[in-house]
Amino acid sequence: MNVSLKVVRTVLAVLASAVLLAPLRASAQLLSTGDIAITGMNMTDPNEFAFVALVDIPEGTEIFFSDNGWTAAGTFREEEDTMRYVAPGLITRGTVVVVNGTVGRVPGLGTAGDQLFAYQVSASGTIRFLYGINNTPLEDAWQLDAVSDLDTALPTQLADGFTAVSLPHCDNVVYIGVANGRQSELLALISDPSGWICQNAFHLNLQLNPFDVTGVLNAIPTFTAALPDTSIGVGERLEFDYEATDPDGQFLLFAADDLPAGAFLSPTTGLFTWTPVGGQIGTHPIRVLVSDGISSALSSAQVTVVTDVGIEDGPQSAERPAAITLFPNPVRDRLTMRLSEPGRVDLFDAAGRRVRAFDLPAGERVVDLSLLPPGPYQAVFTGRSRRAQVLITRVR
Numbered sequence: 354m355n356v357s358l359k360v361v362r363t364v365l366a367v368l369a370s371a372v373l374l375a376p377l378r379a380s381a382q383l384l385s386t387g388d389i390a391i392t393g394m395n396m397t398d399p400n401e402f403a404f405v406a407l408v409d410i411p412e413g414t415e416i417f418f419s420d421n422g423w424t425a426a427g428t429f430r431e432e433e434d435t436m437r438y439v440a441p442g443l444i445t446r447g448t449v450v451v452v453n454g455t456v457g458r459v460p461g462l463g464t465a466g467d468q469l470f471a472y473q474v475s476a477s478g479t480i481r482f483l484y485g486i487n488n489t490p491l492e493d494a495w496q497l498d499a500v501s502d503l504d505t506a507l508p509t510q511l512a513d514g515f516t517a518v519s520l521p522h523c524d525n526v527v528y529i530g531v532a533n534g535r536q537s538e539l540l541a542l543i544s545d546p547s548g549w550i551c552q553n554a555f556h557l558n559l560q561l562n563p564f565d566v567t568g569v570l571n572a573i574p575t576f577t578a579a580l581p582d583t584s585i586g587v588g589e590r591l592e593f594d595y596e597a598t599d600p601d602g603q604f605l606l607f608a609a610d611d612l613p614a615g616a617f618l619s620p621t622t623g624l625f626t627w628t629p630v631g632g633q634i635g636t637h638p639i640r641v642l643v644s645d646g647i648s649s650a651l652s653s654a655q656v657t658v659v660t661d662v663g664i665e666d667g668p669q670s671a672e673r674p675a676a677i678t679l680f681p682n683p684v685r686d687r688l689t690m691r692l693s694e695p696g697r698v699d700l701f702d703a704a705g706r707r708v709r710a711f712d713l714p715a716g717e718r719v720v721d722l723s724l725l726p727p728g729p730y731q732a733v734f735t736g737r738s739r740r741a742q743v744l745i746t747r748v749r
Contacts, residue, residue, distance in 0.1 A: 383473050383481055384408070385573040385600065386650060387516045387536065389416070390543045391469060391486045392449060393527035393559035396462040401453035402469060403527070403559035404484070405543075407536045407566055410444040416483065417474065418452070420460040420467050422499025423485075423506045427581055430499040433467075434460035447564040464524045466503040481575065482510040485517040488526060494519050509579055512651040518544040523551030527558070533565035537648070571647045572600035579652035580625060580639060586659055586740060587631050590733070592699075592707055595623035595641055595652070603645035613637045613656075629658040676741035677734040683746040686723040692716065696736030702728065722747055 388410075393403040402418070419435040429435075436459055438452060452459055460469065466489035472482045487495055487505060495507035495517075511517040515537075520526055530548025532539070542548055550557070578596035585591050595618075597605050609618040609625075616627035618641060625641070636657045642649050677698065678691040690698060692715050700709040708730070711720060727747050734741045 383475060384410070384414070384416075384483055385575050386481065386483055386510055387540050387573055388483060389471055390484050390516075390540060391471060391518075392543060392561060393451075393557065394462055394467075394469060394486065394488065395525045395556045395559065396464045396467060396488070397524050397556065399453065400459045400462045401451060401556075401559060402459065402462070403449055403451045403561070404471065405449045405539075405561070405564050406444045406446050407539060407564075408446050410440055410446075412440050412442045414440050415473065417472050418460060419470050419472070420462055421470075422468060422502070422504055423470065423508050425498040425506050425582065427509075430505075433502060436460050446566045449559075449561045449563060451559045463502060466522050468505040470508070479577070482508050482516075485511045487517070487519040489519075489522055509581070509652050509654055510576060510650075512653070514544050515540050515651070516544065518546060518549075520546050520549055521551070524553045525555070525557045526551050527561075529561075532562065533567065535568035536566055539564060539566065571645070573648040574599045574605055574643045574645050574650050576643060576650060576652050579641070580654040580656075582655045582657075584657040584659055585629065587629055587634065589740065589742075590628045590701065591626065591656065593625045595625060595643070597623065597643040597650065599645045601645065603647075605643050605645055608642045608644065609640065612639070627656075634658050634660060676736060676739040677732065677743055679732060679743055679745050682743075683748045684722060685748060686721060687719050688722050688745070689717055689719050690732075692718075692734065692736065694736040694738065696734055696739075699733045699735075700725075701731045701733065 388408045389404045389406055391402060391404050395401045416438050417435055418438060419429065420433045421429040421431055421435065424430055444450065462469065468485065468487045468489070470482060470485045472480050474480055485508065489503050495513060496504040497506060499505045507513055507517060513519060526549050528543050528549050531542050534542065574597050576595065576597050578594060580593045580595065595607055599605055606620050607618055607623045608620060612618060613627060613629065613633055615630065616625070618625045636655050639654045639656055641652050674693050676693050680689050690713060692713055695714050698711045698713060699707050702708050708725060725747055727749050729744060729746050732743045732745055
């Protein structure tokens with residue numbers, strides 16, 4: 354599906370005086386993904402980088418810049434550096450800011466190959482990525498995982514070619530392409546490797562002329578809950594609620610690009626459901642867009658479907674206790690769950706809707722089902738090494 358991503362916006366926050374330290378919580382309002390873009394890096398000493406503000410950025414907003422790789426598990430590798438940068442005054446949209454040793458120690462960008470992420474941290478500790486750049490000799494693309502200083506996965510909040518760029522390896526790089534247009538147009542241009550130049554022998558001038566950011570400003574929607582990479586078994590139901598917010602308070606719609614057969618995404622609620630069948634074993638990309646009608650954000654995940662080995666319906670052997678045992682069954686109000694190992698129990702009604710969820714330790718735990726209507730339910734247990742599903746019935 355070709356989606357025209359049009360954006361721009363009046364916004365609320367970003368950068369300036371700096372110090373090298375562990376990630377802190379942002380004290381000012383949050384920006385949206387794509388409100389800044391990294392436009393250059395000199396990785397030969399002394400290190401420096403540059404970014405362009407694509408919205409007005411008020412004084413006092415914090416942004417973090419890190420050359421830590423992003424892992425397949427969805428965390429920073431935390432083997433390198435993170436810098437906190439606080440805006441000393443209003444940074445008007447189009448301004449190019451060069452960050453070097455005059456404002457604090459920048460992340461130690463390595464000439465062997467490195468990455469740089471710009472992000473903020475909400476009061477609840479949630480990371481919101483703003484932009485990412487990757488420059489590695491391993492391949493001219495994002496990697497699947499971060500296992501060394503030279504590689505990084507692409508965070509699902511970022512979209513390569515729009516809010517992230519992967520460049521062929523070079524010691525010093527800078528964007529020299531078109532510098533006027535709407536925010537969405539500039540993001541697409543900056544995130545195209547053809548607009549960049551490379552130099553190994555000496556530093557490049559990162560202090561570009563101001564960009565001309567045109568058009569009516571509009572806030573970009575942001576995912577607050579997005580499906581992570583996951584694995585499920587054949588016949589196992591996957592259910593996930595995508596959630597997003599829009600700083601302008603506009604109505605949001607969800608859309609998906611080439612979902613697997615049988616998968617469904619509600620355009621109004623963001624509820625994603627899928628129960629794969631035997632012919633769908635393998636890895637499936639799940640690409641979901643959220644849009645306010647002007648601006649869009651993308652979330653990508655990989656869902657790997659394995660065989661139904663491990664779905665342990667039916668009797669268990671005497672040598673290996675059942676992964677989950679429920680009693681009494683039928684049940685009136687209080688149900689005892691006995692688990693062979695710590696795990697999660699999801700309870701689905703006859704329509705396939707998840708009605709309760711429990712994260713439980715190994716052993717026995719009594720749960721109250723008195724608020725559920727009578728009828729059949731399916732309990733799906735997911736533990737560290739085992740999965741199981743059991744049918745139960747609630748009676749009056």
